Amino acid sequence: MAENLLEIKDLHAGVEGKEILKGLSLSVGKGEVHVILGPNGSGKSTLMNIIMGHPKYEVTSGTMSFEGEDITGLKTFERARKGLFLSFQTPEEIPGITVENMIRTSKQAISGERVKIVPFRRQLKETMEELKMKPEYAERYMNVGFSGGEKKRTEILQLLMLNPKLALLDETDSGLDVDAVQIVSEGVAKFHNEDNSCLIITHNTRILEKLKVDRVHVLINGEIVEEGGPELIDDINRRGFTHILDAQAEK
Secondary structure (H helix, E strand, O other): OOOEEEEEEEEEEEEOOEEEEEEEEEEEEOOOEEEEEOOOOOOHHHHHHHHHOOOOOEEEEEEEEEOOEEOOOOOHHHHHHHOEEEEOOOOOOEEEEEHHHHHHHHHHHHHOOOOOHHHHHHHHHHHHHHOOOOHHHHHOEEOOOOOHHHHHHHHHHHHHHHOOOEEEEEOOOOOOOHHHHHHHHHHHHHHOOOOOEEEEEOOOHHHHOOOOOOEEEEEEOOEEEEEEOOHHHHHHHHHOOHHHHHHHHHO
């Protein structure tokens, strides 16, 4: 059994006094790929933001630990330094800061060490080529004027360049055409190895085709109501969430 990288126990959390997560528990082992499925409004994105420490959300009880250390009270940048990374569903535009500067600054902030410019630019160029991104994107302001697909590729570029221990991917594949999903999928597969882990929210299971999924969790109304292996993805693709929602209503 894999050593736990992330462990969440009985987490209650919400925003502006409204409880969204209601006693959620979840463990992600080192080297594992976990997928969270659920209907819209079930708390999936809230969970990702709370794991990353978004200040808008409040944890009222329960704990989160990362590599055995309690991170429940840590700020977002402290969690990033520990090795957490969140790929946003709708990445923000950052005028005045180029893609290259953003990634280099992030890399320095996380490592606490000066990044040498020549090897960094070489790695950036090679990674951009793998993601089929034109070199001039490095000099463009972060996500400004980018299409949805370009923004998502930039998220994967950051993932590969920063190389975190746990990637939280919140619908990184949403709004992409078939070719772009393929590139994003290959990027995530390139990132993943036995030393890091992925926690993925998706409605398009094509992003999972190049990954070995270890565990699937169904999140409904702030609670994990069903868990299983990758076969659960096929079941939900075929039947949807109605049968699970009906079973919950009968309880």
